[in-house]
Amino acid sequence: MREIAFIKQNKEKWLEFELAIFGKAKKNPDELANLYIQMMNDLSYAQTYYPKSKTVVYLNHLASQIYQKIYKTKRTDRNRFIEFFSVEVPLLVYEYKRYLVYAFSLFFVTVAIGALSARYDVDFVRLIMGDQYVNATLDNIKKGNPTAVYGTGSNWGSFIGITVNNLFVGAKCYFYGIFAGVGTFLIFLQNCIMLGSFQYFFYDHGVFWKSVRGIWIHGSMEIFGIVIETTAGFILGASILFPKTFSRMNSFKIGFKNSLKIYLSTFPFTIGAGFLEGYITRYSNDMPNWLSIFIILTTLALISFYYLVYPFIVHKKVHSLTAKNL
Secondary structure (H helix, E strand, O other): OOHHHHHHHHHHHHHHHHHHHOOOOOOOHHHHHHHHHHHHHHHHHHHHHOOOOHHHHHHHHHHHHHHHHHHHHOOOOOOHHHHHHHHHHHHHHHHOHHHHHHHHHHHHHHHHHHHHHHHHOOOHHHHHHOHHHHHHHHHHHHOOOOOHHHHOOOHHHHHHHHHHHHHHHHHHHHHHHHOOOHHHHHHHHHHHHHHHHHHHHHHHOOOHHHHHHHHHHHHHHHHHHHHHHHHHHHHHHHHHHOOOOOOHHHHHHHHHHHHHHHHHOOHHHHHHHHHHHHHOHHHHHHOOHHHHHHHHHHHHHHHHHHHHHHHHHHHHHHHHHHHHHO
């Protein structure tokens, strides 16, 4: 069957799906489940015969939305908070995984730009970080503790101040996506260039490993969290720029709802990073190497698993359960 005939044959059914998604047509759980099965059949057919078509993208999005409707109307004894983090967010991350690829690609490229800029321009780090911070860090390097800046102030005061600041940065990375994603891009660009130049600064002064031991104890979750918040910002911006077959307003509603959930999922990691920076990083200079490495790898593995591996596990599980019910 030609694609145009396939679309013509099923467009009324797909419109019914859209009405159910936006609550304009009330459906009970059984009806929604039936719609989901039909949608999966159509999606499977389109993937087989029109693999590079926009129809596949459209149907995949509708299918994921139908599943969420089924999930939300299904009775469950599990805690709503647990369900949010264990099922809902992972499925959304899987659905928007290409935006995660975009964010990580931009991260590595812009961090490299920051490092190269610091290498070829001796004044670049001062331009980015400020003379006061650079001078203080140089003084700390001479004293043998390049990350001593993290030891200033009280534990709880640092924890609160750092966490509030990180939440603010994350909020900008996400909510600036409302400006068609451009605001998110600029905020992320600034932070990544700063990170790259900052790390090269320590490398240039021969204390790179000491800086890694200190900065990345909390930085693994903090920086990774910013990448996820940027991903959410890109999703928000894309919902405005690329509405696909939806009206721009409906596309924005879907994009905002889904991206907000992904953004909110970073809060525990951001708070955890603030705790580590306020209570643990300050002791990194006196900490044995194995302990620093253990903390860094453990925190990195935790957040990496949740956003890069777990979504595929949940998606596979849902797909298997659906297949059994067909």
